[in-house]
Amino acid sequence: MPPMRDRPLALTMGDPAGIGLDISLAVWMNRQTWRTPPFLLIGDPAALTDRARLLGHDVAIRETDCEGAIDTFEQALPVLPLTCTAAVTPCQPDSANAGAITGAIETAVRLTMEGTASAIVTNPIAKSVLYDAGFRFPGHTEFLADIGERLTGEKLLPIMMLAGPKLMAVPVTIHIPLKDVPAQLTPDLIYRTCAITVRDLRDRFGLASPRVAVAGLNPHAGENGALGLEDDAVIRPVIERLRAEGVDITGPLPADTMFHDRARATYDVAICMYHDQALIPAKALGFDDSVNVTLGLPFIRTSPDHGTAFTLAGKGIARADSLLAALTMAQQLGRNASKGKS
Ligand SMILES: NC(=O)c1ccc[n+]([C@@H]2O[C@H](COP(=O)([O-])OP(=O)(O)OC[C@H]3O[C@@H](n4cnc5c(N)ncnc54)[C@H](O)[C@@H]3O)[C@@H](O)[C@H]2O)c1
Ligand SMILES: N[C@H](C(=O)O)[C@H](O)COP(=O)(O)O
Known part of the structure; x- marks a missing residue:
C-alpha cells in the first residue's frame, strides 16, 4: 500500500x-x-x-x-x-x-x-x-x-456535518419529511450522533476536547414545556448523560439565537435536530466555502x-x-x- x-x-x-x-x-x-x-x-x-x-x-x-x-x-x-x-x-x-x-x-x-x-x-x-x-x-x-x-x-451510523470557517453543524435527522422528525429523534439517535461527532472531531480533526452546543427542537427550546415537550423530555437527558461522561456540552439551546457571531464563538460544533436547522445557517454563513463531510x-x-x-x-x-x-x-x-x- x-x-x-x-x-x-x-x-x-x-x-x-x-x-x-x-x-x-x-x-x-x-x-x-x-x-x-x-x-x-x-x-x-x-x-x-x-x-x-x-x-x-x-x-x-x-x-x-x-x-x-x-x-x-x-x-x-x-x-x-x-x-x-x-x-x-x-x-x-x-x-x-x-x-x-x-x-x-x-x-x-x-x-x-x-x-x-x-x-x-x-x-x-x-x-x-x-x-x-x-x-x-x-x-x-x-x-x-x-x-x-x-x-x-x-x-x-453515518453522520452528516457541514463544516465551514464560520460554523460546523450536524443534523441528527437528515433527509426525512419534517413531520417525521419528532418521532425519529430518539435519545439513542441523539446520543450516538453526539458521541460519534465528538470522537471524529477529536480523532480526525485534532480538536482535543470539542465544545458541543445542542439545539432544541421547538421554538425557545420548548419554553419549559409550553411550546413542546421534546426539548426537556428527550434532548436534555442525553446532554446530561454526555456531560456526566466528560463531554463539554451545552443545551438544549433555542435554535434562533445560537448561530450569531458571539454565540458561535462559544462552541466548536452545533448539533441540530433536523436538516434545515443545520444547513440553513451553514449555507447562509459559508455557501462558497463549506464542505459536507461524513463522520462515522x-x-x-x-x-x-x-x-x-x-x-x-x-x-x-x-x-x-x-x-x-x-x-x-x-x-x-x-x-x-x-x-x-x-
Ligand atoms: N452533495 C450532493 O450530492 C448534493 C448536495 C445538495 C443538493 N443536492 C441535489 O442537487 C439538486 C439541486 O438542489 P438545489 O437546487 O436545492 O441546490 P443547489 O445547490 O444545486 O442550487 C442552489 C442554488 O445555488 C446555486 N449554486 C449551486 N452551486 C453553485 C456553484 N458551485 N456556483 C454557483 N452557484 C451555485 C444554484 O444555481 C441555485 O441557485 C437536488 O436534486 C439535490 O438533491 C446534492
Ligand atoms: N443535505 C445535503 C445538502 O443539502 O447539502 C445534500 O443533499 C447532500 O447529501 P448527501 O451527501 O447525503 O448526498
Whole structure:
C-alpha cells in the first residue's frame, strides 16, 4: 500500500448533467495557483471531454488507474474511465445514467478501502434522478454507510456535518419529511450522533476536547414545556448523560439565537435536530466555502456543500470554491489519519 501522501483522492463525477464536470475541470486547470490536491476523477472521459470543449477549455485528459494518478496530475487530468449509458447533455439529467453515477461512488469506496486512494470526494448527485432508477438511499451519506457495512460487516451510523470557517453543524435527522422528525429523534439517535461527532472531531480533526452546543427542537427550546415537550423530555437527558461522561456540552439551546457571531464563538460544533436547522445557517454563513463531510465511516468522505445546479452546467459560471475546500479538507483529514497511525 503506498504511503498516504502518494495516494490520490478519489473524486466521483456526480450527475454528469450537473456542474460536477465543470468544477472538476476548474480545480484541475487552476491546480498550481489553487494548490489543488491531486485527485483521480472516476467518470466518463467522453462526457468530460465534451464539457471541456463546450466551456472552451483546452484540457489534457488521460485515462489511468489510481497508481498512475499522482504522476499524471501535473500534465493531464487523470480519469478512471466508466461509461454513461445515455448521452450526457448539460441540464438534462437522465436516470439511465444512474448506474454510472452510483458505480463511480462504489469504485471510490473500494479504492479508498483497499488503500490505493486516500479519501473520497463526491461531486453532487440529484437524488430524484437516482430515485427514478430505483436508488433506495436518501443520499450519498446513507449509501456510503451501506457500502461500508457490506465491506466491513460492521453496523455504521453515518453522520452528516457541514463544516465551514464560520460554523460546523450536524443534523441528527437528515433527509426525512419534517413531520417525521419528532418521532425519529430518539435519545439513542441523539446520543450516538453526539458521541460519534465528538470522537471524529477529536480523532480526525485534532480538536482535543470539542465544545458541543445542542439545539432544541421547538421554538425557545420548548419554553419549559409550553411550546413542546421534546426539548426537556428527550434532548436534555442525553446532554446530561454526555456531560456526566466528560463531554463539554451545552443545551438544549433555542435554535434562533445560537448561530450569531458571539454565540458561535462559544462552541466548536452545533448539533441540530433536523436538516434545515443545520444547513440553513451553514449555507447562509459559508455557501462558497463549506464542505459536507461524513463522520462515522471507516473512510474519509467529503463533498461540496451545494447540489447539481443543473441550470449552470456547461455555462462556465459555477464556482469551484466548495469543491476545492472539499478536496483540501479530505487531504488534510487523510494526513491527520496517517499521523495518528505513525
Ligand atoms: N452533495 C450532493 O450530492 C448534493 C448536495 C445538495 C443538493 N443536492 C441535489 O442537487 C439538486 C439541486 O438542489 P438545489 O437546487 O436545492 O441546490 P443547489 O445547490 O444545486 O442550487 C442552489 C442554488 O445555488 C446555486 N449554486 C449551486 N452551486 C453553485 C456553484 N458551485 N456556483 C454557483 N452557484 C451555485 C444554484 O444555481 C441555485 O441557485 C437536488 O436534486 C439535490 O438533491 C446534492
Ligand atoms: N443535505 C445535503 C445538502 O443539502 O447539502 C445534500 O443533499 C447532500 O447529501 P448527501 O451527501 O447525503 O448526498
